[in-house]
Amino acid sequence: MGIFVKVVNEGSFSAAARASSLTPSAVSKQVGRLEDRLGARLFNRTTRHLSLTEVGRGFYDRCCQILVDVEEAEDAVANLHAAPRGTLKLNVPVAFGRLWITGLIPEFMQRYPEIKLDLNLHDRFVDLLSEGYDLAVRIGDLEDSSLIARKLAANRRVVCASPTYLEKHGSPKKPSDLENHDCLIYASRAFRNDWRLDGPDGEETVHVNGAVETNNPEVIMDLIGQDMGIGLLPLWLVGPAIKAGKISEILPDYHVPDSAIYAIYPPGRHLSPKVRVFVDFMVEKFNLPENNFI
Missing domain, CATH: 3.40.190.10 (Periplasmic binding protein-like II)
Structure with missing residues (x-):
């Protein structure tokens, strides 16, 4: 197949032979054996011109893809054993x-x-x-x-606040209670003032507001620690502080869609x-x- 494709790409048996470091007769024999095995003629040959038959054109397209697949399969195996660099x-x-x-x-x-x-x-x-x-x-x-x-x-996200904030302002019991609290808004979210929460009665969307809006979640976490309000943050950011008791998760029966x-x-x-x-x-x-x- 490789020699057949080379003949098509080079335009002649002699050119394919030179590109493959073979003799023209060896290239011709390989193509002849391929035609015999297929039981079909792949080339129209004259003394001056070489062209693909209709069968040859279809076979050429398939051969090209097969040869690419073989090369990539070999590369994939080689890459598995190659040292990453x-x-x-x-x-x-x-x-x-x-x-x-x-x-x-x-x-x-x-x-x-x-x-x-x-x-x-x-x-x-x-x-x-x-x-x-x-x-x-x-x-x-x-x-x-x-x-x-x-x-x-x-990427689980939780609603949270500092224990001191909750002692001063009370802990929300249901999502709609968030409307009466200072919420810290993450400006990079598409629906930053609309918090979606899944709970016992299905999904609810609460429109929240607050005095501070920022595009940095670490700033929100810092402000929560300074008793500034309620935030909606990913657990990868706030989890250690919750475990340490510095921040409290609220509305535990309601979950932000993961x-x-x-x-x-x-x-x-x-x-x-x-x-x-x-x-x-x-x-x-x-x-x-x-x-x-x-």
């Missing part, structure tokens, strides 16, 4: 990166010393293909995309080793019992 350019949201990624870097680099990590922390939406990123971590619902997404962990944390990367027949090992490493670490806030 090269620069891995990664984009991660700021707060999540600081809390959950940077602390894992030393172990990752120790495991894979031939990888160089180019870690970019910012919250803007990046175009992986045009900006040259190998991988990004994204949190929440994903837009329809040609990118490949692998779930790393759930989203997820994803690793996303450009599509391809197989992952490059550096991307594959990083994603596998993150899945491993995020699913350890001690990291149950993710």
Whole structure:
């Protein structure tokens, strides 16, 4: 099949022979054997011209795809055994990166010393293909995309406040009670003033308001700690403070619809080793019992 495709691409038996380091007669014999096995003529031959038959054109298209598949299958096997190396350019949201990624870097680099990590922390939406990123971590619902997404962990969000705030202002008993409280608004959410909560009576949407609005969830957490109001935050951010008793989860019978944390990367027949090992490493670490806030 490879010789047949080479003849078509080069335009003649002699040119294909030169490109393949074979003699013209050897190329002709290979094509003849292929025609005999198929029971069909692939070329129309004259002394001056070589052209594909109708059968040959259809066979050529299939051969091209088969040869590509074979090459990629061999590359995939080779990549599984190849040591991951090269620069891995990664984009991660700021707060999540600081809390959950940077602390894992030393172990990752120790495991894979031939990888160089180019870690970019910012919250803007990046175009992986045009900006040259190998991988990004994204949190929440994903837009329809040609990118490949692998779930790393759930992204559970909770309604919470400081114990002192709740002592002063009372603890909400139902979602509608939030309308009478100072709520800290996360400006980066599409429906920032509308909090959706699932409870015993189904899903409810509460329109909340407050004196402070910010695009940084860590700021909201800090303000909650200063008794400034009620926030809606992901458990990966606020979980340790809840466990320590510094912040209280409220409305425990109501749950914000869960989203997820994803690793996303450009599509391809197989992952490059550096991307594959990083994603596998993150899945491993995020699913350890001690990291149950993710």
